[in-house]
Amino acid sequence: MKGKTKSAAPGPLMTAGAGRGYTDYSRIFHPRRVAVAGVSREGVFSYGGSLVLSLQAMGYEGRIFPVNPKGGNFSGLEIFRRIEDIPENIDLAVIAVGAAAVPDTLEACRKKGAAGAEIISSGFSETGTPEGRALEGKIREIAARGIRVIGPNCFGIYCPGSGLTFLPNPDLSRQSGPVAFLSQSGGMASDFANMGKWMGVRFSKMVSFGNGADLRETELLRYLLEDGETGVIALYVEGVEDGEDFFAALREAARKKPVVVLKGGLSRAGGRALISHTASLGGDRVIWKSILKQAGAVQVEDLNEMAQACLAFSMLPPRACKGLSVIGGGGALGIAACDFAEFFGIDIPSFPADLKKNIENLLPRSGASAANPVDVANPYTPPETVNGILRLAAGDDRIDLQIMIFLFHHFRQIARTAGRPVGETIPFREFAEALEDAAKETGKPVVAVLSNAKRGLEDLDLVETTEKARQAFLDRGVPVFEETRDALRALAHVNAYYTRRGQGWDE
């Protein structure tokens, strides 16, 4: 954790909650003392036990106080019988006890000075029963007395900078980054955290807030908008508590940072399903679309699109890139790139004759094309040629960004012919350097598409090499997408956001 937990993180220490007094977010996201209620001695198979192990695996450096009425020891730590027995004040409580025991536990945590508590347990308003609703009402009452609650029925907080993690995820990335994610759904949050790890999306913090009895979308959005650790805000909402206030916060946030929103439950059947999921009210497809657009937020349709948009926002410069060059091997790929680009409002301008001629000098005589898209014809085009083409193409003033498409599966044949492992045949580190160098020298970002058509059991070495290549590209600041279409769609979101911001947000 590189000592990041030793002092409070940058960002606002306190913000005013919506009439709920002050919230000490730094003690919630970067706690030095965490109580975990619900840890039995058979802990490996218990919720609370998994949480303790996950915190340890994530490198959380503060103190952990496991709590269970039976006492004992777990994973090198003394188990306290009651919250009250913990010898120190606590910053954050993680509550994973049965629903009926939650209110008393929460109250005890409040008395122990906790700034916040995440309630992992379910069995509240999402059940639709009077008992569930009553228990959730009690949670609200206690929260109003001065402890901020995340949940219930949630996965809580993932914050790589402090080592907090979602329940079943001791192996999320420990690297921090600019993307924050707020999610009503724990599954969505956990999936995004897992996907982000290999895709290269790095997070400042994630909050899965489930039923959102206390802290939820609007208030957390206002916090993130001021949070110095967060540069991009992503949001999964099913329903919102106070539409008007949410819209105001969204507008405010989008004026300062890109905000990417996935709205679940847009359909009638989806609306029905979400009532049993987090007890929210849904909304209409058209209304949501126009609300999000008016607020200046970026709307996406699924988690893949969200992750890709966040990758683009976090790795590309904060400006629109309207004109593109596309370089790859294979004419149909270039044609497809043009078709998608036009659909997404992106221009792929034809190169002037002199530039075409210069690029032609780097290409094989037969089968290649130096127009934009550039068809290098040979899938084994060496890194220095790729670098040369990128440097030349960047000379065209209309080019703001370049996309390089790699088809690594073609190296299978080269590897076979040469009798070498495919991982040694693909010069992916040199390609990564070639792209980084071109981007740095020309000031125009380069995006890589790593497409792999061979993904069966006999091609796992190619799958592995593609993943290694992805990491090498990401390490050098080159964002990676699996399909050209994905790259263009993400770029279209970046363009739409910064174009709108540049126009001063007039509605």
Place this chain on the structure above:
Amino acid sequence: MKGKTKSAAPGPLMTAGAGRGYTDYSRIFHPRRVAVAGVSREGVFSYGGSLVLSLQAMGYEGRIFPVNPKGGNFSGLEIFRRIEDIPENIDLAVIAVGAAAVPDTLEACRKKGAAGAEIISSGFSETGTPEGRALEGKIREIAARGIRVIGPNCFGIYCPGSGLTFLPNPDLSRQSGPVAFLSQSGGMASDFANMGKWMGVRFSKMVSFGNGADLRETELLRYLLEDGETGVIALYVEGVEDGEDFFAALREAARKKPVVVLKGGLSRAGGRALISHTASLGGDRVIWKSILKQAGAVQVEDLNEMAQACLAFSMLPPRACKGLSVIGGGGALGIAACDFAEFFGIDIPSFPADLKKNIENLLPRSGASAANPVDVANPYTPPETVNGILRLAAGDDRIDLQIMIFLFHHFRQIARTAGRPVGETIPFREFAEALEDAAKETGKPVVAVLSNAKRGLEDLDLVETTEKARQAFLDRGVPVFEETRDALRALAHVNAYYTRRGQGWDE
């Protein structure tokens, strides 16, 4: 090859070419004697050499006659100096010599009785030069005298039933299936063949026809429409030779078999790029959309969508499935499924109270939901429970098909806790059996979604297990998609096609 090449395949032996005399397709797709022109003794690194090796690797059981002016031996075969020196008549010629030498070679093949020739070489009309165009003109003249030509500037034929394969692909699937693919682009054809292998799309034959100097989209479409080996026709076109005739053939074909079309070059820039690719003229986005719809063809926007549509058409029964049940772990997934289903015009009807109650009896008390979508809450729900839910849900008359969503990455935690490899922890064979059994017992197809959020270098074992699971599901007749959205989109294509066909194709 299970002796498949020993006799000519079923299907029409001869069909009338468009004014070009008779075409013996069975000698072209299932040849017993193939000449490969352009095989040097340094063959491993030559085009022609790779082709010979690929044919051998694919298990082609007929005779191969390598040809090169220098003579010698290659891979256990005598190299003939000239086509004329081959001691027997040939069925098919594969021509991979320099462009200038192509016409003479082709004429020699014609005289040797070849029914067809695939010309892999480039350097013809796609170059845009008078020389290139003149050479292609010569090819047309020779073809008109009685040898059918595929190409030039193409990858030729992939036909798993006979062992013919594209150039750089000795490792394409050797299993035959119902999907035929015609493609102007060799890259697209090769990518589809590679993707199909692990996705479970099996091919009767693929033809990459490149510049299409002789045999091309319209004539091949008419052949496939009668071909007994082909049940689904897929098509990648950039431009067509004779729009009216193509449209007529498309209409005819779509009335008999599902036809899936990917049109490249819909944009202005895409149109520009395709001129240098295969020397075709593009077309307008709106015109193509309406033409394809009128013809009753299914239009897709990229190769992924095409492959997924072909998987659905080849594995699902030939009818529309309007009402669905969706079963999975996690509320947000169900909500997303509903949102996409509505978008694609598919219904996910809410279950009646008694059915809900019966399903509830199989689910955990907390966090689950027995409405449709069914949220099983626990990602480790055992196969027999999954089977039970599927059997119950099929009892609702409105359900035509069921989607089961698996999130195998959750098993990582189980595997860690149990100290076992993740591959042993996921009962994927039992899941496959549970789904196959439910489909067979109820007569309602079951589709699996195998979603894996953990795909980084430390999770390659999970990637491998997911691939093994995919094959186990496919082996039991259960089509597999990576995302629920993909499954629903493919299903929407199936529904649109059969609904239209059921309505008697009135325009």
